[in-house]
Structure formats: structure tokens, C-alpha cells
Amino acid sequence: MVQSIRITCYLVISSLLFACCTASSESDLAQKRAKRKRWYSIALEREPGTLDPRFASSLEEITICSLLNEGLYRVGKDGRPEPGIAESSELSEDACTYTFHLRESFWSNGDPLTAGDFERTWRQNLTPKFPAAMGQLLYVITNAEAVKKGQLDPSQLAVEALDPKTLRVRLHHPCPYFTELLTQPAFFPVHASQQEGVEDLITNGPFVLTRWRTNYELALTRNYRYWDTAHIQLDSVYLRLVLSDPVTAQGMMDTKTMSWIGSPLSTLVDESIPSFLDKGLVKADPAAATEFIRANTTRPVLDNAKFRRALSYAIDRQPLVEHIIPGGHRVAERFVPPQLSTNAMLPSEDAKTMLKEALTELGYSDTKQLPVLELVYSDCPRRHKIAQFLQDSWRSKLGVTVKLQRLEPKVHLQRQKALDYDLSIGSWFADVPDASNFLEIFQSAACPSNRCGWEDAVYALTLERAARELDPAQRKHLLMKAENILLEQQPIIPLFHNALLHVDNEEVGGVVITDTGRLELRHAHWN
Incomplete structure (x- = not known):
């Protein structure tokens, strides 16, 4: 009898515990599901080198610093x-x-x-x-x-x-x-006690850093001391490293563990883009950005403007953006992107005729006498495809031999800065949506972003006049005049204007991607 009572009591207690645990589990699950509606996860291809706004320069650094900090002005919904x-x-x-x-x-x-x-x-x-x-x-x-x-x-x-x-x-x-x-x-302001690093990071933006697991994830949570925190609807933001493996990121997107993959913080797999576009899954936002070639104008042969122009005229940009790197990129008819355009136009002449004039000026009778040039670029699949396309174009249309050299991004940048290259593929994303931000790069050979050794007195003076001009129409005219000089001299060869390709969670609205390639989540909300 005693044992029977004990068993009965045990069963009753077990049932009650099971019921309580079940109710608790369901409650926890409901809470987790509710909380799930307040987080956002972004695929990150590279770890930021810094979270200090004073040292931020890459798109991932600028984006993350903007989530953690705020200046006198911020990016609005539009x-x-x-x-x-x-x-x-x-x-x-x-x-x-x-x-x-x-x-x-x-x-x-x-x-x-x-x-x-x-x-x-x-x-x-x-x-x-x-x-x-x-x-x-x-x-x-x-x-x-x-x-x-x-x-x-x-x-x-x-x-x-x-x-x-x-x-x-x-x-x-x-x-x-x-x-x-x-x-x-x-x-952005930086707290008086702040030194470079992430220990006890003190910030003033909509989110604060709560965890940084190297080579895995940065976790940000809502900053309840932010002046506008009442309008922030995300509790957490996760930036997850996919370490140059966009296939993994796309798998996470399929399983709803990733909210955003692609530009500006990671890359979509090139082979998947056409089918994604056909299905309407990929969004292509035009960026205020230009992919281009720097020509080292301090090197023999490349110091000749007509030779540089011949290289430019030999490039058929339409098949480049349609077949080699599909995804909404636009043919570059100028250096400054269309949304900031000065209305300057890239000259269009016969490449072989221009090359013949260049060879005469250089004292060569045949392209076989030219030195073999080297095209350097950051080691990534898209850049390699572009480089192969350029190499084939110059060989088939001009008879100019160019060898290719992939470099680690840091080495590529170092060689650009040291002018230790012939030709180099690069890009420029606007810091601010204004044509001057592109043109002033080449105002002086001493400009840190110039990296091609070219400068021109008339070009520099024209930009100085534009900087002082109060009349918008006259200012635009001066900027157009400057860009025409740049396009005539061609120290850089524009290729295409970048598109920001991404796939995102359509259940979340209010995510802003700016022309300058910055991702803003202040206004993000679940639909």
C-alpha cells in the first residue's frame, strides 16, 4: 500500500512537473520566437581592422562604426x-x-x-x-x-x-x-578615455558591442542610453564571418539564420547571380562607385597619354558587365557615377589608330618592341575574371602583351602606394555623394588615394575654382571641365559603375543602403 501510494504520488508529481516543464518550454519558445523577431544577422566577409571611428576606412568598418556611434548628423530613412x-x-x-x-x-x-x-x-x-x-x-x-x-x-x-x-x-x-x-x-566624437581597442568600448550610437568572437561573430545590442532608442526596433545585430565563403552565407539565408547577404559587407557567388536575378531574389542597388584601372604614369610607355587611351578604347565594356560579371553593373562612360554626374563623357576613338600614334611618339615601329606590362589586382574571383577579360582584349585588339598578378589585398595596396606596378584594378566608393569626391583624388600626385603618379596644373586649378564657387550651375560646369581633362589624359581607365547586389529578409523593412555603400539599421523594423 505504501509503495502504491509512493508510486501514485510519484506519477502525480511527475505529471505536474511535466506539465510545468511543458508550459515553461512553450513559454520559453514563445519568448524566443518573439525575440527572434527583433534581431538582424548580416554576413560579413572580412573582420573589421578597427571599431574606432578615427581609424575606420573600409566599408565594413564604416558600417559597424555607424551602428555603434553617431555624429552631428546621421543617415535618414531616405x-x-x-x-x-x-x-x-x-x-x-x-x-x-x-x-x-x-x-x-x-x-x-x-x-x-x-x-x-x-x-x-x-x-x-x-x-x-x-x-x-x-x-x-x-x-x-x-x-x-x-x-x-x-x-x-x-x-x-x-x-x-x-x-x-x-x-x-x-x-x-x-x-x-x-x-x-x-x-x-x-x-564622430570619441570618448575622452578611449584608446584604440575594444575593451570597454564606450560609444554613443543606437547599438553597443557586447561580444566579439574572432573569426566568428560580432554581437551588438540595443543601446538604451541612445537619445533616440525609443525608435530603435532591433534588440540585437549579429555580424557573422563567412570568411570568403559566400556559399555558406547563402545556406544560412535559406535556413533563416541570416538576414542579409551580399554587398556591401560580403559577396554573392557569381555563378548564382543570374538565376537569383531571374527569380527576383537579388536586389541590385546602384552605388556611387566606379571600378577602374590605374595606370602608373611614372613608368615608361604608360607615361604616354595616347597609349593609355588606346588601352581604354580597346575595352568593350558591354560584354564585361553582361557576361563576365553579370548583376546590374553599368558601363562606365565617365569616371564620376551617373547619380553624381558632371555630364563629362569618355572619348571614343579607334584603338588601333590611337595605338599607332602612341607608338610613333614612343619611338617604336611595332608592338613587339613594347615591354611586357603587368596587371595587378586583389585576389578575388571577380577581379580575376575582369583581369582575364582585359588581358584578352588588349592581346586580340592591340597585340599588347599583359601578364596577370594576383596579390593579397594588403600587398596590392602597398604596391599601389609605392607605385610598384604597371596597371592595377581598383575601385572608388564615394565618401559623400558629390562629384568632387571622385575628382579630388587626382588633384595632386601627393594625395594618398592618387596612387598613379599623375597630376595636372590646369586640372588642379579647375578643382580649386570649383571648391570656391557658390553658384551650383557654374560649380557643376567647372567639375565637368576637370573631369574632361581627366578623361582626355586617362591616368585611370573607367570600366563600370558598381551595383550593390544582395539578398535580404523581406520580412524586415526600413533597412537603408546608401549610394556610398553604407548599411543603416536605425530605421529597421519587422513588417
Whole structure:
């Protein structure tokens, strides 16, 4: 009897426990499902080299820093700048002096954010020996370039915190895209205690870093101290490393463990793009970007403009974008992308005729006398296909022999900077949506992004005039004149304007991808 009672009690208790556990499990599952509706996972092909906005330069670094931080302005729902930490601003009659009035906001550790944080960070970025990655973006500020070069005392920089909530900035000429610049990490404030690194990272944006597992994942969670946190609908953002294996990322997309794969932070498998496009799964957003060839104008033969133009005229760009790298890329008829166009046009002449004129100027009677040129490029499948296409085009149409050299991305960049190459495939994504951001790369051979050794006095002067011009129509005319000089001289050979190809979770709306290739999640929401 006692044993029977014990068994009965055991069964009753077990049943109750089972019921409780089942209810608990169902509740946990419901909570997990509810929480699942508030996270977003992005495929990341490369780990960021830094999470410090002062050193951010790559698309992944800029995107992640923008999730963790905010400047005076931020990217709005329409991809255009809107007030961020700056609640309001005033602009002087000469369009050169901005006075920003800051809203009440806090760092992720609870410290108040002040105008002094902006002033201190900008001054640090412009310290001569400080290795700010994009410090040149601040050169629109009066005396900024001279301070960076050590020609003026840092006290001469025209940035001043008038009080904890007021920042005054003086530009050396009107800048129609200044608010776009203010959305860039180079203009973000950095906490006074912050050193380079991720330990105890103190930020002020919509999310905070909670975990960084090397070669696996960066986990971000909602920052409840962010001034606009009431409008942030994602609780977590995961950036998951696929380590140059987009097939894995696509598998994760199929199993609903990935929300976004493809540009700007990873690559879709080239072979899968046509079928995805046919099914309407891939989205192609036109980027303010251009894929192009740098010609090292300090090298023999390539120092001849007609020879460079012959190389350009021999390239049939239409089959390149249709068959070699399909996916919505647009043939480049100019260097500046269409959405920022100056209306300049790439000259079109007979490649063989131009080559013949070049050979005469160079003192050669035949292409067999030309040195074998080398085309270098970053080691990735798409670039290799482009390089093979170019090699075949130049051999078949001009009889010019070019050998190919794949390089690790860091080595490729080093050789560009050292002018240790003949021809090099590269690209430029706009920092801000303005034609000058493309053209000023080649204003001087000393510009860090020039990397082809070319400069032209008339070109540089024309850009200087455009920078000071207040009339929009006249400014555009000057920029067109400058681009025509660039296209006539062809130190660079435009190939195509990039498209940002991606597949995303259509249940989530409000994700913004800008013309400059930045992914913004402030306005993301589940439909």
C-alpha cells in the first residue's frame, strides 16, 4: 500500500512537473520566437581592422562604426542626412560658418556627451602624427590641412565648443555636402578615455558591442542610453564571418539564420547571380562607385597619354558587365557615377589608330618592341575574371602583351602606394555623394588615394575654382571641365559603375543602403 501510494504520488508529481516543464518550454519558445523577431544577422566577409571611428576606412568598418556611434548628423530613412546629435543648426550668410546646438545625449557608460567631445576628437584627427584614416575629410574646415601638415599651430583650427551644447565650425569655402560629411565616422566624437581597442568600448550610437568572437561573430545590442532608442526596433545585430565563403552565407539565408547577404559587407557567388536575378531574389542597388584601372604614369610607355587611351578604347565594356560579371553593373562612360554626374563623357576613338600614334611618339615601329606590362589586382574571383577579360582584349585588339598578378589585398595596396606596378584594378566608393569626391583624388600626385603618379596644373586649378564657387550651375560646369581633362589624359581607365547586389529578409523593412555603400539599421523594423 505504501509503495502504491509512493508510486501514485510519484506519477502525480511527475505529471505536474511535466506539465510545468511543458508550459515553461512553450513559454520559453514563445519568448524566443518573439525575440527572434527583433534581431538582424548580416554576413560579413572580412573582420573589421578597427571599431574606432578615427581609424575606420573600409566599408565594413564604416558600417559597424555607424551602428555603434553617431555624429552631428546621421543617415535618414531616405538615405539623406538628418540631424543626429545636433538638434538644430544655423548657417551664416556666406555659407561658411555653422553653429550646431546639441541635444541632450549620453555615452554608453552614462557620461554626458558635449560639444567639447567633438572639438577634442576633430583636433586629435588633425594632429600631424595622428594616424586618422580619413582625416582629409576634415580639410573643409578652415586651416585644417595646414594644421595636419604642421604648418599652423593646432589652436588655429576653426572649431570651437562655445559651451557644452554649442559647437561652432568655420569652413574655408562653402561646402554643399557638409552635412553628408558629418555622417562619416571621421566626424564622430570619441570618448575622452578611449584608446584604440575594444575593451570597454564606450560609444554613443543606437547599438553597443557586447561580444566579439574572432573569426566568428560580432554581437551588438540595443543601446538604451541612445537619445533616440525609443525608435530603435532591433534588440540585437549579429555580424557573422563567412570568411570568403559566400556559399555558406547563402545556406544560412535559406535556413533563416541570416538576414542579409551580399554587398556591401560580403559577396554573392557569381555563378548564382543570374538565376537569383531571374527569380527576383537579388536586389541590385546602384552605388556611387566606379571600378577602374590605374595606370602608373611614372613608368615608361604608360607615361604616354595616347597609349593609355588606346588601352581604354580597346575595352568593350558591354560584354564585361553582361557576361563576365553579370548583376546590374553599368558601363562606365565617365569616371564620376551617373547619380553624381558632371555630364563629362569618355572619348571614343579607334584603338588601333590611337595605338599607332602612341607608338610613333614612343619611338617604336611595332608592338613587339613594347615591354611586357603587368596587371595587378586583389585576389578575388571577380577581379580575376575582369583581369582575364582585359588581358584578352588588349592581346586580340592591340597585340599588347599583359601578364596577370594576383596579390593579397594588403600587398596590392602597398604596391599601389609605392607605385610598384604597371596597371592595377581598383575601385572608388564615394565618401559623400558629390562629384568632387571622385575628382579630388587626382588633384595632386601627393594625395594618398592618387596612387598613379599623375597630376595636372590646369586640372588642379579647375578643382580649386570649383571648391570656391557658390553658384551650383557654374560649380557643376567647372567639375565637368576637370573631369574632361581627366578623361582626355586617362591616368585611370573607367570600366563600370558598381551595383550593390544582395539578398535580404523581406520580412524586415526600413533597412537603408546608401549610394556610398553604407548599411543603416536605425530605421529597421519587422513588417
